[in-house]
Structures are given as structure tokens and as C-alpha cells.
Amino acid sequence: MKLILLGAPGAGKGTQAEKICEAYNIPTISTGNILRAALKSGSEIGLKAKSYMESGALVPDEVLIEIIKDRLAEDDCQNGFILDGFPRTIPQAEALDNMGVEIDKCLNIEVADESIVKRMSGRRVCESCGASYHVMYKKPSKDGICDSCGGTLVQRKDDEESTVLARLVNYHKQTEPLKDYYEKQSKLVSVDGEGSVEEITEAVLKALEA
Numbered sequence: 001m002k003l004i005l006l007g008a009p010g011a012g013k014g015t016q017a018e019k020i021c022e023a024y025n026i027p028t029i030s031t032g033n034i035l036r037a038a039l040k041s042g043s044e045i046g047l048k049a050k051s052y053m054e055s056g057a058l059v060p061d062e063v064l065i066e067i068i069k070d071r072l073a074e075d076d077c078q079n080g081f082i083l084d085g086f087p088r089t090i091p092q093a094e095a096l097d098n099m100g101v102e103i104d105k106c107l108n109i110e111v112a113d114e115s116i117v118k119r120m121s122g123r124r125v126c127e128s129c130g131a132s133y134h135v136m137y138k139k140p141s142k143d144g145i146c147d148s149c150g151g152t153l154v155q156r157k158d159d160e161e162s163t164v165l166a167r168l169v170n171y172h173k174q175t176e177p178l179k180d181y182y183e184k185q186s187k188l189v190s191v192d193g194e195g196s197v198e199e200i201t202e203a204v205l206k207a208l209e210a
Contacts, residue, residue: 001020001024001026001079001080001082001104001105001208002080002081002101002102002103002104002105003020003026003080003081003082003083003103003104003105003106003107003208004082004083004086004087004103004105004106004107004178004182005017005082005083005084005107005109006106006107006108006109006175006178006179006182007108007109007110007111007193008111008113008116008167008168008171008172009116009120009164009167009168009171010111010116010119010120010164011109011110011111011116011193012109012111012193012197012200013084013109014030014084015197016107016109016200016201016204017030017082017084019201019204019205020082020204020205020208021082023205024079024080024208025079026077026079026080026081026082027076027077027081027082028081028082028084029068029071029072029077029081029082029083029084029086030084030085031064031068031084031085031086032085034067034068034071035049035053035059035064035067037071038067038070039053043070045063045066045067045070046067048063049063049064049067061089061091061092061095062095064086064092065092065095065096065099068083068086068096069099069101072101080104083103087178088174088175088178089174089175089178090177090178090181093178093181093182103182103187104187105187105188105189105208106178106179106182106187106188106189107189107190107191107204107207107208108179108188108189108190108191109190109191109193109200109204110190110191110192110193110194111193111194112194113168115194116164116168117161117164117165117168118136119134119137120158120159120164121155121159121160121161121164122134122135122136122137123155123156123159124140124144124153124154124155125153125154125155125156126146126148126149126151126152126153126154127151127152127153127154128146128149128150128151128152129146129148129149129151131146131147131148131149131151133146133153140153189207189208189210190207191203191204191207
């Protein structure tokens with residue numbers, strides 16, 4: 001199963017990627033993780049990416065694609081993989097096709113913008129141990145205090161409503177057109193990402209087997 005995961009930030013892609021990994025025994029290839037690994041490795045392509053990141057610039061597509069190509073050539077990807085966070089744009093999807101990477105399905109997790117804002121702006125993280133909570137769905141026993149270590153719970157900048165809204169605008173403009181792109185290739189499957197984790201996982205696995 002060679003899979004692309006699509007969905008707005010906060011749609012639950014990471015959670016579902018874990019479930020798909022377990023079910024199909026394939027790795028999740030997350031752009032962020034690959035970049036970090038490439039930087040650590042000190043490889044030529046890793047150093048190239050590092051020079052862009054250190055200057056605050058976005059890593060250009062051709063460098064990203066080179067890094068992904070190397071990663072997909074590794075042994076653990078022989079039975080398939082999940083791409084999470086790539087492609088983000090039509091040119092990236094075209095580059096993936098031109099690279100000869102055969103994708104079986106593009107799984108799109110649909111969640112309304114209002115639900116995403118509610119989900120993400122309600123997240124709270126412990127300053128000390130990094131444990132994660134939510135003001136509606138996963139409350140700590142004591143308001144503002146971490147159950148695990150007693151540290152202070154804070155809202156990350158990434159989860160502030162204004163940041164979430166800006167990221168959503170970006171997603172609709174740059175990434176959402178990929179739905180059409182993969183629809184035209186008859187590879188798009190969409191599931192409703194609004195239920196419980198278990199319900200969504202059930203829908204996801206059913207959609208992948210169809």
C-alpha cells in the first residue's frame with residue numbers, strides 16, 4: 001500500500017497514520033522527520049537542506065524530493081509507505097509522478113474548519129514534560145496543571161486561533177487542489193474525520209480496502 005495522506009492541519013492525519021502503519025506494517029514518511037534525519041546524517045543533500053533552513057527559507061521542492069527519493073529507496077519501504085506532509089502542492093505531486101513513484105491511493109480526511117479551530121486552539125501542552133491535553137476532550141484533573149509531572153500547561157503559538165486560521169487559509173489555497181489532482185487519477189478516497197478516533201480508523205481501513 002503506497003499511500004498519500006491528505007487533510008488540513010489538525011485533521012488527525014498523524015493519529016490515523018499510526019493506525020494504518022499497524023494494520024499494513026508500513027512506515028510513515030513524514031516530511032518533518034525526514035528533514036531532521038537528513039540534517040543529522042550530514043549527507044550532501046542534508047547539508048543543502050540545512051543551508052536553506054538556517055537562513056529561514058523554505059527548502060525548495062527539488063531538494064525535498066531528492067531527500068524523499070532516498071528515503072523511499074530504503075528497505076522498510078519495499079512493501080509500501082505512507083507519505084504525510086508531502087506532496088503539499090500540485091508541482092510537488094507532479095514531481096513525485098515524474099520520479100516514477102507509483103501511488104495506490106490518496107486518503108483525504110475531511111474536517112470542517114470550525115472543528116479544526118476548536119480542536120487545535122483547545123490544545124494545551126505541559127511546559128516541563130510535553131504531555132498533551134485539551135480543554136474539551138482531554139482535561140487535566142486540575143485546571144492548568146499537568147497530571148504527569150505537575151508542570152504548567154500552556155498554549156503553543158502554533159495552536160493559537162489566529163495561527164490556526166492562517167494555516168487553514170494556506171491549506172485551502174496550496175494543498176486542497178491535490179484532491180482534484182488525485183481524483184482525476186481515480187486515486188482519491190475521502191473519509192469523514194469528525195467522529196471518534198475508533199470510528200474514523202474503521203472508516204479509513206474500510207476505504208483503503210475498497
